[in-house]
Amino acid sequence: MNLSKTYTTHFILLFVILLVLFITNISLGSVSIPLKEIFNLLSGGVASKSSWETIIISYRLPKAITAILVGSGLSISGLLMQTLFRNPLAGPFVLGISSGASLGVALLILGSSVFGGFFLVAIYSNWALAIAASAGSFLVLSSVIIAANRVRNTMSILIIGLMFGSLTSAVISVLAFFSEAEQIQQYLFWSFGSLGNLTWAELSVFGIIYLVGILGTFLVIKPLNSFLLGENYAKSLGINIKKSRNIILLITSILTGVITAFSGPIAFVGLAVPHIAKMIFSTSNHKILLPAVALIGAIILLICDSIAQLPTSEFTLPINAITSLFGAPVVIWLLIRKKKIYV
Amino acid sequence: MLGKNGIGKSTLLRTISKVQKPLKGVVKINQKELSSYSNQELSTCLSLVLTERLPLSQLTVFELVALGRQPYTNWIDKLTQEHLKKILWAIEQTEITHIKNKRFYELSDGQLQRVLIARALAQDTEIIILDEPTAHLDIHHTFKVFSLLKKLVKNTGKTIIISTHEVNLAIQLADEFILLSESQLYTGTSQELIEQNAFEELFPKELISFNKTLEQFVIKKN
Numbered sequence: 001m002n003l004s005k006t007y008t009t010h011f012i013l014l015f016v017i018l019l020v021l022f023i024t025n026i027s028l029g030s031v032s033i034p035l036k037e038i039f040n041l042l043s044g045g046v047a048s049k050s051s052w053e054t055i056i057i058s059y060r061l062p063k064a065i066t067a068i069l070v071g072s073g074l075s076i077s078g079l080l081m082q083t084l085f086r087n088p089l090a091g092p093f094v095l096g097i098s099s100g101a102s103l104g105v106a107l108l109i110l111g112s113s114v115f116g117g118f119f120l121v122a123i124y125s126n127w128a129l130a131i132a133a134s135a136g137s138f139l140v141l142s143s144v145i146i147a148a149n150r151v152r153n154t155m156s157i158l159i160i161g162l163m164f165g166s167l168t169s170a171v172i173s174v175l176a177f178f179s180e181a182e183q184i185q186q187y188l189f190w191s192f193g194s195l196g197n198l199t200w201a202e203l204s205v206f207g208i209i210y211l212v213g214i215l216g217t218f219l220v221i222k223p224l225n226s227f228l229l230g231e232n233y234a235k236s237l238g239i240n241i242k243k244s245r246n247i248i249l250l251i252t253s254i255l256t257g258v259i260t261a262f263s264g265p266i267a268f269v270g271l272a273v274p275h276i277a278k279m280i281f282s283t284s285n286h287k288i289l290l291p292a293v294a295l296i297g298a299i300i301l302l303i304c305d306s307i308a309q310l311p312t313s314e315f316t317l318p319i320n321a322i323t324s325l326f327g328a329p330v331v332i333w334l335l336i337r338k339k340k341i342y343v
Numbered sequence: 344m345l346g347k348n349g350i351g352k353s354t355l356l357r358t359i360s361k362v363q364k365p366l367k368g369v370v371k372i373n374q375k376e377l378s379s380y381s382n383q384e385l386s387t388c389l390s391l392v393l394t395e396r397l398p399l400s401q402l403t404v405f406e407l408v409a410l411g412r413q414p415y416t417n418w419i420d421k422l423t424q425e426h427l428k429k430i431l432w433a434i435e436q437t438e439i440t441h442i443k444n445k446r447f448y449e450l451s452d453g454q455l456q457r458v459l460i461a462r463a464l465a466q467d468t469e470i471i472i473l474d475e476p477t478a479h480l481d482i483h484h485t486f487k488v489f490s491l492l493k494k495l496v497k498n499t500g501k502t503i504i505i506s507t508h509e510v511n512l513a514i515q516l517a518d519e520f521i522l523l524s525e526s527q528l529y530t531g532t533s534q535e536l537i538e539q540n541a542f543e544e545l546f547p548k549e550l551i552s553f554n555k556t557l558e559q560f561v562i563k564k565n
Contacts, residue, residue, distance in 0.1 A: 086398040222420045226413055228400045232362050232393055237466070238386030238414040284400035287420065343398045 007288055010281060014295040018068075021302040025064045028306055031055055059196065062203050066195045067305045068298040069210050070263050073255040075277075075297025076217060078270030079289060083224050084248050085158050086343045091271035092256040095157075095249070096140040096164035101260040102191065103168040104136020105129055109187045110175040126202060126262070129190065133261035140164050141253045145246065154231065154245075192318030193264035195305055206262050213255040217290055220248050224286040228343065266301075268323045272331045273297040278342050279334055300327065344506040345513060346523030347546055352506040353394070353474055355523070359504075360391055360472045372470070386414035390466035392459045392473040397447065404450070404458050405443045408433055411465030433464035436498075437491060453484030457491065464495070471495075473505040485509055489516050510545065511559045533558065 027038055037047050038056060047053040077092030084090070093099075108128060144164055148157040176184050198206065223244035226234040235241055259266070277292040278284070301319075304326055308317040335341060346352045357363045359370050361377055370377040372388065390411070402410075411433070412426045422430070434443055437457040442450065447458060456476055463471045473492075477485040492503050493516055504521075507513055513520070514533045522529040522536060524544040529536055536542060542553040542560075554561045 218419070222413060222416070222418065225420060226410060228402055229397055229407075229410060230395060232395065233391065233397075233410075235362070235382055236360065236386060236389070236391045237410065238381075238383040240382055278401065282401055284402050285406060340399075343400050 007281065007283075007292075011291065011295070014292070014299065018295060018299050018302070021299055021306070022064055022068070025067065025302050025306050026056060026060045028309055029055070029060060030309075058200070062198050062200060063196045063305070064302065065203060066198050066206070066263060067301045069206060070195060070259050070266060071269060071273075071297035071299070071301025072294035073210055073213065073259050073297075074266060074270040075273035075293045075300075076214070076290060077252045077255045078272075079274040079277075079286075079293045080217070080220070080224070080248050080252050081270075082274055082343060083227050083286070084245065085154055086227065086230065087155075087158060088275065088341045088343055089271070090158065092252055093165075093265070093267075093270065095144050095161035095252065096168065097137045097253055097256045098260055098265040099165040099168040099172075100137035100140025101133035101257065102136070102172060102265060103140065104132035104134070105190050106172040106175050106187055107136070108132040109190070110172070110179040110183050112183065126197060126199075130202070130261040134257055136168075137253065137257040137260060140168060141249075141257070145249055145253075148245075148249070149242070190264050191320070193266045193320035193323075194316075195263055195301075195319055196316065198262060202262060206258055209254060209258040213251050213258075214294075216247065216251040216254070220244060220251070221286050221290065224248070225284075228284055264320065266320055266323060268327045269297060269301060272327050273300060275331060275341065276300075276334065284342065344504065344521040344523070345508075345510055345545060346506075348508075350523045350525070352523060355521075356472055356474050356504070356506055360389060361385055362391070362393075383414065386466070386468075388468050389470045389472065390463040390468040392456075392463050392471070392476055394474050394478060399448060402447055403443070404439060404445055404447055404461075405430070405434070407447050407458055408443075408461045408465050411462040411467075414466065429467060430465050433461040436464060436495065437461040452479040453481075453487065456480065456484075456488055460488070460491065460495075468501075470502045470504065473503065475506055475508070477507060477509055485512065489513075510542075514542075514558050 023035070023038065026042075027033060027035055031052070033047075033052050033056065037052055041047050041053060041056050042061075047056070074092055078090070081090040081092060081094060082088055085094075144157070144161050147160045151157060151160070176187070179187075223234065223239045226237045226239050227244075229237075231241055256270070273296050274289070274293050277289055277296050280296070281288055281292050283289060301323070304319060304322045307326060308319050308322045344352050344356065354363070354366075358365050359377070361370075361380070372380070377385070409422060409426070409430050412422065412430060413420065416422065416426060434440055437460050439454065439457050439461055442454060442458075447455060450458065460471075460473070460476070463473075476492075477488050480488065489509070489512055492505065495501060496503055496518070517533065519532055520530065520536055522541050522545065524541070526544065529539060529541040531539070537555055537558065545553070546560075549563075551560050551562055553559075
């Protein structure tokens, strides 16, 4: 087919944009570092000031890489969910993954005042937050998957996921009601989302789990394409529906779970990026869409992160607010222009 | 397959194509029980054209037909020359070459139906089952679909099972019938069924009746 030929330019262009944004993102921040020094550092050289090296290597570089992992991972999860549920409104968080993670973190932070000082020791470490978030999302997601295997209709799974979501947020409200202001504030900060704060050790754990999820998506390209015809046709094409569904749910939970664990619940990206990719590439073929979505997701999160640190160079705005502030109007505009929305 | 609304045509078709579990009894294809076929095995001997609407995606006609090759493609769904040949053959047979680069949602009902038939053809199975393939079509397109199916049976030797409400057309075109009535199930050629007075049992007799000399249902005057 001549399909691949027509998309090569798209991919090259997106990749160049990603590279440029990656460098731009690293060069932005409260301390201005010359571009030449950055290139020098990235190619393994030594900077002329050791403080610059510290800033780049242990702060800005991991943050930019985190942005790429988070953006692409969430977008891929969103695409998987939209195709699995054949619903353009589905996103990585519909299955209660984010609410599960929130519940875990809420129990850790807010629970410390309710259940006494038992958890207090661990609160300030990233690892504790990550483990609590993973445990929470894993717990909620396994309940959703267990429930999902008892119903045949895919739409019911969507609703079951939403129900689990509101259950957990109710529990969080109750916890918050009994907590002190300081803890509530701390929880709030987590829910703002953050791409920074990751050490290289944390980032490598993040990266490995992310890779496992990405490799998994290659296994489901074929079922994903056949799901475009609906479940009955997919079955008649020889697809094992239950197995494929479980693999897709597992990949999504791995990707979204690890992302939420390390960077908080980041809204909008997972829902919107697949639509942007579908509009730019105007295809439904997952062989094209999956890499496209990953690239665009990474680009958008890098842009959002650059915006987040631009206006007041002293502070970084919450990434979660930027993704929605910047992204929602873009999607609204795209939809009004194109008028059609695809699964 | 003929029968009035609600008699169970779709249920029967869905059962013999393993879309749903049998309410009672067993289905066998080539002496082997349907329930012991895996989805993968079944996909190479039976293909479907269903009445359900496709989810709104940006699939082109070509891509949609190409999905019919999935039972034979490798794990990453690569289309080899042989696959391409089969796909283009299916597109040619169903006369949709001129629309093969259009998106499926741009098509008329008649065109879409032929695209879905092409997809089933590309699946290269011995049996094709179509559930009411002419449900939304005008008389011209209905006839076009029927004559296409007839041509395919003649040229390829495939078994094509369809359910339909176009009784008068079916009597002229079908080789064999499965007729579902309240009291029993009739099978055979149109002549055999006429001799058994099977068509009379198809519908309540107040409004329409079967005319044996015309071999057609006619409206009762007065």
